[in-house]
Amino acid sequence: xxxxxxxxxxxxxxxxxxxxxxxxxxxxxxxxxxxxxxxxxxxxxxxxxxxxxxxxxxxxxxxxxxxxxxxxxxxxxxxxxxxxxxxxxxxxxxxxxxxxxxxxxxxxxxxxxxxxxxxxxxxxxxxxxxxxxxxxxxxxxxxxxxxxxxxxxxxxxxxxxxxxxxxxxxxxxxxx
Numbered sequence: 001x002x003x004x005x006x007x008x009x010x011x012x013x014x015x016x017x018x019x020x021x022x023x024x025x026x027x028x029x030x031x032x033x034x035x036x037x038x039x040x041x042x043x044x045x046x047x048x049x050x051x052x053x054x055x056x057x058x059x060x061x062x063x064x065x066x067x068x069x070x071x072x073x074x075x076x077x078x079x080x081x082x083x084x085x086x087x088x089x090x091x092x093x094x095x096x097x098x099x100x101x102x103x104x105x106x107x108x109x110x111x112x113x114x115x116x117x118x119x120x121x122x123x124x125x126x127x128x129x130x131x132x133x134x135x136x137x138x139x140x141x142x143x144x145x146x147x148x149x150x151x152x153x154x155x156x157x158x159x160x161x162x163x164x165x166x167x168x169x170x171x172x173x174x175x176x
Contacts, residue, residue, distance in 0.1 A: 016034035016036060016143070016148060017143070017144070017145045017148055019117065019120065019143060019144030019145055019148070020110065020111075020117075020119070020120030020121075020144055021117035021118075021119035021120045021142070021143050021144035021150070022034075022143060022144065022150075023120060024119040024120040024160070025119060025150065025152070025160075028156075028159075028160045030152055030156045030160060031152065031153070031156070032143075032150040032151060032152040032156075033150065033151045033152075034143060034148065034149075034150055035052055035140065035148070035149045035150065035151060036147060036148055037051035037052055037147050037148075037149070038051065038147060039114065039115075039146040039147035041114065044061070044079070045059040045061055045079025045080070046079070048079075048140070048149055049079060049140075052140065052149070054140060056078075056079040056080040057078050057079065057080050057081075057136075058078075058079075058136055058138065058139055058140055059078075059079035059139075059140045059141075059149070060076050060077065060078065060079065060133055060139050060140065060141045061076070061077050061078075061079055061142075062074060062075075062076060062109075062116045062117060062118045062141065062142055063075040063076075063077060063083060063099060063116075064099070064100045064104075064105035064108055064109050064116060064125075065083070065085070065088075065097050065098060065099050065100060066097070066098060066100050066104070067089070067092060067094040067095075067096065067097055068094050068095040068096045068097075069094070072100065072104075072108040072123060072125050073097075073125050073126050073127070073128060074109075074118050074121070074125050074126070074127040074128065075088070075127075075128045075129075075130075075168075076118060076127065076128070076129040076130060076133060076141075076157075076163060077130050077133075077168075077169055078130060078132070078133065078169060080171075080172060081130065081169035081170060081171065081172065082169070082170050082171070082172050082173070083097075083168055083169065083170075084168045084169070084170045085097040085098060085168075087167075087168045088128070088166065088168045091166060091168065107122075108121065108122060108123045108125065109121045109122060109123070110122035111142075111144055111145075112145075112146060114146045115142060115144060115145045115146035115147075115148065116142055116144075117141065117142045117143055117144040118141070118157075118161055119144070119160065119161070120144060126164060127161045127162070127163040127164065128163060128164050128165075128166045128168075129157075129158075129161075129163035129164070129165055129166070130165075130166060130167065130168065130169045131165040131166065131167050132167075132169070133154055133157075134154045134155075134158060134165070135154075136154055137153075138151050138152070138153060138154075139151065139152060139153075139154050139157065141157070
């Protein structure tokens, strides 16, 4: 009565998610390498750097923050550093800068916290990048999904995102 249709799929070796970030990287002809690892909630860049066997300084975190008028912005920072929000607020001539709540960050970026990429965000936001990131030969940054980083040249990141360079990184405190 009904024809039976069998769909066969073969697992692709080295398959990775095709996210909004990956689509932007492809459209901009950015040469990148995908890296998958087992995501751990609240593990941060320490987990990804350990899993991939790389220096945490080369893992760049994408932080969605907002000023005192609730205007969102993106900050790119080394994994082993924190953002001095006081310094950033002074540079931007605003009263305060703070991290967005996970719900607000996801609304602005379209990515889950822990899987936020600066590429392909829902809202167009200014991007601020710690100046020393540009000095690295290669960086690892979120590809738009938890447990998924892409490595690429900082020059390509600068070409595509056109970030504003800042010097607001400080060493992580012992509690982090």
